[in-house]
Amino acid sequence: MSDTAQDGPMLAADGTTLKQSLARSLRREKMRALLLIAPLLIFIFLSFVVPIVSMLFRSIENSILQDTLPETVVALENWDDQSGELPDEEVYAAFVRDMLVAVDAKTHTRLGTRLNYEETGMSSMFRRSGRQISRLDPVEDAPFKDKLIDIHDGWGDVNTWAVIKTHAVPYTNGYFLNAVDMQRTPEGAQAQPESKQILVKLFGRTLYMSLVITGFCILLGYPIAFLLANLPMRSANLLMILVLLPFWTSLLVRTSAWKVMLQQQGVINDTLVWLGLVDDAARLIIINNQIGTIVAMTHILLPFMILPMYSVMQTIPPTYVRAAKSLGATNWTAFWRVYFPQSIPGIGAGSILVFILAIGYYITPEIVGGTQGVFISNRIAYHISSSLNWGLAAALGTILLGAVLILYWAYDRIVGIDNVKLGG
Amino acid sequence: MTDTAVDEAFVQFDRVQKSYDGEILVVKDLNLSMPKGEFLTMLGPSGSGKTTCLMMLAGFETATHGEILLDGQPINNIPPHKRGIGMVFQNYALFPHMTVAENLAFPLEVRKMGKSERDQKVKRALDMVQMGDFGGRRPAQLSGGQQQRIALARALVFEPELVLMDEPLGALDKQLREHMQFEITRLAHDLGITTVYVTHDQTEALTMSDRVAVFEDGRIQQLAPPDELYEEPANSFVAQFIGENNTLLGEIVEVGTDSCVVKLDSGELIDALPVNVSNVGDRTKVSIRPERVEFNKDRLNPNAHTIKAEVKEFIYMGDIFRFRLSVAGNDDFIVKTRNAPDAVKLTPGETIEIGWLPQDCRALDA
Incomplete structure (x- = not known):
């Protein structure tokens, strides 16, 4: 990089390369820009990225067995769970030693709860056994095998030990298997019993209903957005207020209003009966099922479809349609061949928005969905707040996130994300 | 070129009035008749009513009063797409989602023309504006002057007898504008098309037209060939406005x-x-x-x-x-x-x- 080199890098006046010199002069600006957005970045990181990552991590994290029963886990390694025989005394002794520590620290109930996800009854077994094991002495009371079986029949069941051994891994795919109606068994991944299979169906229903809702939003939203973009200013403003009005009303109020409208003694049924269109004895069931969820969610998500559509349509100059007509196109042809293709980016943006919102919707299906109209998110909420199986909830959430990302990717491949415009 | 005495008027405005709000007349008592093949320019400052007249002729505005006749037929109640009038818009209005060739094929397609005939006509129209190699491009990939040519070709491809142009050269730079002025007049005369051209640029009006209608305040102040307009202005507005x-x-x-x-x-x-x-x-x-x-x-x-x-x-x-x-x-x-x-x-x-x-x-x- 000598000064005489003709074809070397460009040099600044002080002899350093132009690139370095430019980078130095820009560095200060970049630092200042970074400092300006730093509070927001930190906030997003702490309140958004960290919780999500930790939640996702819970879907595979499974150190509780090894932490609570360290000796038992080691001892169980020598036992063949396929043999059909109970583990030997060594395992029982190790288990008692582990349990004494665990009962002291009161962690055995948590372990029970964890294992209860896999095998019903484990929770009460650990809770009840814990009390009695704590009275045993790890040295004098040996051997323990028969004593434990006395305390609870479960300790004499090969399956109990098989479950403990199967799940004694620090990172498990068990939650994900559960999330798709399978389970981790000593024989590998297997389908859940028929009676417990619900989640795959729920995933399917969530996707299907979100698509239906998105479709209805397109059908209902397109004409409104078209009117908004093409009416004279004054009428368009009024219409815009009507579109935005729902935003100013609480989501709960709107959803509850649908309950009033749709229930069997509700406004719609009463009106239909009064008009004689529906027999009083055969009132329509349009709530607490899929219809209820679809109707209410279409209404609630409609503005998210209309607004992107509107902002795209607003940018389509009226001269295009005029030009088409002057070239001989009828009103319909001018719309379909010229206007509609140019409004597709708006439909794309609205659809993505509505679909992604719908797929994770919770409150509305919870209130108007009954059992037939609930989404996977309601199941996630159940596992978060009622069953406290956070691992499964995290796995379900991860799958949902993955599904959305895959759909987004597919959408990008098919429609092209450049074709999505939120405005301008 | 123009023989104002030949047969009857091809385009005729008969006592046409237009008001948007029912209070102010934008076009007041417009009478105008054009023979076939004439290149007529409507010239005037903005707000003088010239574009409104063009839009009424194209069918995008309806006359509040009076009759517009095309080839002897009243067209007040004929929708724009049935009038068969070619139009070039100020911002070209080329459909951005179609290629140049598709843009040109559009008017032929809606007329249910067969594919081979369509391709042939599109090719001829593109050659006519010296854009033969650009059929596969999108309008966004063309320069302003090229878009202008395509817009012109599209307005002519279905062989209309009347072509309207609404300030088509407004967005071009001076040199290109002068060149296009020449091209447009040449094409119009070669093809024998009747042309109504709207502009606020008086040089454009003088150099291109057979006759110029000077608009002001919703009225035609003077309708005359360019030389007469320049040398014998009928009133002080025309004298001030032209030259x-x-x-x-x-x-x-x-x-x-x-x-x-x-x-x-x-x-x-x-x-x-x-x-x-x-x-x-x-x-x-x-x-x-x-x-x-x-x-x-x-x-x-x-x-x-x-x-x-x-x-x-x-x-x-x-x-x-x-x-x-x-x-x-x-x-x-x-x-x-x-x-x-x-x-x-x-x-x-x-x-x-x-x-x-x-x-x-x-x-x-x-």
Whole structure:
């Protein structure tokens, strides 16, 4: 990089390369820009990225067995769970030693709860056994095998030990298997019993209903957005207020209003009966099922479809349609061949928005969905707040996130994300 | 080219009025008739009603009163797509989601024309505007001038008898605009299309048209061929609007059939041609074109009316010299001379004598 080199890098006046010199002069600006957005970045990181990552991590994290029963886990390694025989005394002794520590620290109930996800009854077994094991002495009371079986029949069941051994891994795919109606068994991944299979169906229903809702939003939203973009200013403003009005009303109020409208003694049924269109004895069931969820969610998500559509349509100059007509196109042809293709980016943006919102919707299906109209998110909420199986909830959430990302990717491949415009 | 006497009018506006709000007339009593093959320009400042007239002809606006006839048929109730009128828009309005060829094929497609015939016509239209190789491009990949050509080709591809153009060259730079002006007139005449062209650029109107309709305040102020419009403006608006013009204010003191005497506000008496003044005592604006004023003593016509002038400013413009003079109280009196070897160069401050022929000096309404 000598000064005489003709074809070397460009040099600044002080002899350093132009690139370095430019980078130095820009560095200060970049630092200042970074400092300006730093509070927001930190906030997003702490309140958004960290919780999500930790939640996702819970879907595979499974150190509780090894932490609570360290000796038992080691001892169980020598036992063949396929043999059909109970583990030997060594395992029982190790288990008692582990349990004494665990009962002291009161962690055995948590372990029970964890294992209860896999095998019903484990929770009460650990809770009840814990009390009695704590009275045993790890040295004098040996051997323990028969004593434990006395305390609870479960300790004499090969399956109990098989479950403990199967799940004694620090990172498990068990939650994900559960999330798709399978389970981790000593024989590998297997389908859940028929009676417990619900989640795959729920995933399917969530996707299907979100698509239906998105479709209805397109059908209902397109004409409104078209009117908004093409009416004279004054009428368009009024219409815009009507579109935005729902935003100013609480989501709960709107959803509850649908309950009033749709229930069997509700406004719609009463009106239909009064008009004689529906027999009083055969009132329509349009709530607490899929219809209820679809109707209410279409209404609630409609503005998210209309607004992107509107902002795209607003940018389509009226001269295009005029030009088409002057070239001989009828009103319909001018719309379909010229206007509609140019409004597709708006439909794309609205659809993505509505679909992604719908797929994770919770409150509305919870209130108007009954059992037939609930989404996977309601199941996630159940596992978060009622069953406290956070691992499964995290796995379900991860799958949902993955599904959305895959759909987004597919959408990008098919429609092209450049074709999505939120405005301008 | 144009023979205004030939058969009856191809396009006719008959007492057309237009109001948008029911209070103000944007177009007041418009009467206009165009023979086939004519290139007519509607010229006027913005808001003068020229674009409204074009839109009524195209069918995008309906006349509030009066009748518009196309080839003898009233078209007031015919929707735009059935009128078969080609149109070029100000921003070209090329469909951005279609290629150039698809844009051109569109009017043929909606007319249910077969594919091979369509391709052939599209190709011919593209060749006509020298854009033969651009069929596969999107409008966004073309320059302004190229888009303009495509828009023109698209308006002509379905062979309409009437083509409307709404300030089609407004977005182009000067050189390209001049080139396109020439192209458009050439095409229009070669194809024998009747053309209505709207512009606010008077040079464009003068160079392109067979006849120019000067719009102002919702009325046609003058409808005449370019030379007549420039040399014999019918009123002071047209005189001011078309070309450069020197105005002197005064009062009629004597009026005859082909001459009148005007007493200028500065007290001088001059001879002028009465155009739309009739009574003694009327206020008048006397209009003289800068190039008709002579200030070279050697070339002054013996019949010329002379007057004293003070030189205020010299403006060098390359091919011509411009001088700003003070004449009879008007400080913006412009005269011009060609930059020739023997050109007289005036110096500011100098007092000279200038002169013009009485017939070049037109007494118009005030």
